[in-house]
Amino acid sequence: MDKKVRTRFAPSPTGGLHLGGVRTVLFNYLFTKQHNGEFILRIEDTDRTRFVQGAEEYIYETLKWCGLIPDESPAVGGLFAPYRQSERKAIYREYADKLVANGHAYYAFDTPEDLERMRTDYKTEANPSPRYDATLRDKMRNSLSLGDSATQELLAKDTPYVIRIKAPLNETLEFKDMIRGTVQFNSSETDDKVLLKADGMPTYHLAVVVDDFLMKITHSFRGEEWLPSAPVHVLLWKYLFGLENMPEWAHLPLILKPDGNGKLSKRDGDRLGFPVFAMNWTDPRTNELSKGYRELGFLPEAFVNMLAVLGWNDGTEQELFSMEELLAKFSMDRIHKKGAKFSYDKALWFNKEWIKRLEADKLLPYVKAQFEENQIETGNDDKRLLEIIDQVKDRCILLGDFVEQASFFFKAPEKIDTAAILKKWDEHKKIFFAELVRAYELNQDFHHENLENIFKEIAAASQIKPGDLMLPFRVMLVGGKFGPHVFDIASSIGKSDTIQRIKHGLSLIDTDAEKATT
């Protein structure tokens, strides 16, 4: 391949950027990077949607969070600007006119009602969805059926119209898909798709072909749902720029809903309780907020990893890939043809693995942010925080779990699970803890080994098994049955806090025990 690889992604700014969209960019990005190519982000907006506040920025931010906007090619601007569809209206118009002039497209004056009528009038059992195609176009109001003079008259009167492609009969249309090999269609199966809408904006079909040509795109990635409209695009390439200049296509497999079948949608996320957007997304039409993976406590590394192996693997047992590893190992020919059902459980597993895998100092900023959000003061001692992260990160699935798993290092628990203690509580244990407090008060060395030794000595003297005392101790310190080793915690929070928490625990146990008896 001697020509420079150039790829693009064209998100619509109205729909947010969901899992499938991010994965398309990811594969696109990996491929482009591997070929040392150039990646173009084009915004697929329309007159109606281009003013949606913050939608473009949202897309950039998502891609930045995932590490998918390469530094060397800026998001907007560059060699082939403008990249916003709404700013390229005149360009599309020019090519639509050219197609009409060459006889490959025509004006159609049908109103929405006309089209509706056509769909009901010609609907039969054998053909439940009639199309505007070679069999029907003579019966509709267009420049082909009306003739030149009538058409000119309508145009002169500013009658609204669209431009439709004139799909030929019985031609074999084929193209090579990077994932599926050669795909063939019969041109009779494609209908006369609208290329230029009445408002002067192009449809996706025209825009994608024109832009891919003008921006010299060599490889074009999109979801599998576009496969059925590929013949229209092949036709446009043939009429406008020559098939030899057509980029290679890759139709990526769909991401399917976890239960049942079908494409994963925003609704499924709401219904089953997991996000389908990388970041929080507020639908501009309904103002409805959908939670994002970022806000839910996912690491970008985990999110990207999870997406990468949804529809691709390297043929080994490896499942955990950093971006560097993906760049080294990704290849188009190992992308699956089959759509994959999304599994949130597996997504959580990836996050858990990445939290375990990342060094504490990489985790530090995330953990700090979590504590800040929950108004827990961690002080300025990063060294201590790093130690704590190392102690608890194995038990965290989401970044937010650090709050539950480590907040007691900084702050006495608000609630104590006294019920867990009271099941096996008695006077002897009460006395033990009173003695423990006294012993710890006198003690200067608050290292965990020493604390454990003192604890065990007193237990032995009281003739109670240490095991029966560990749980109450733990609950007093952290509030519940979880967390790292008790003596590590005691050592970390220090003498006065430890003693205070035991005392507080004892008084709570007393009051709750009374409540239980009355």
Add this chain to the structure above:
RNA sequence: GGAGCGUUGGUCAAGGGGUUAAGACACCUCCCUUUCACGGAGGAAUCACGGGUUCGAUUCCCGUACGCUCUACCA
């Protein structure tokens, strides 16, 4: 209805004429841990169906079934 695409455990999947058909998630059992996790060992569970080709088909070919996508002046 039509066209295109697809079909290995519940899910993600490796493999691709002869295999005890990898591995992961989830589930279950046990071990470790005087908590919760992590970790370790094990278990249950799969080649859609029917025809070919072949000594032999999960693998190749042809059908069938099923599923999905599209069938908008949405992308």
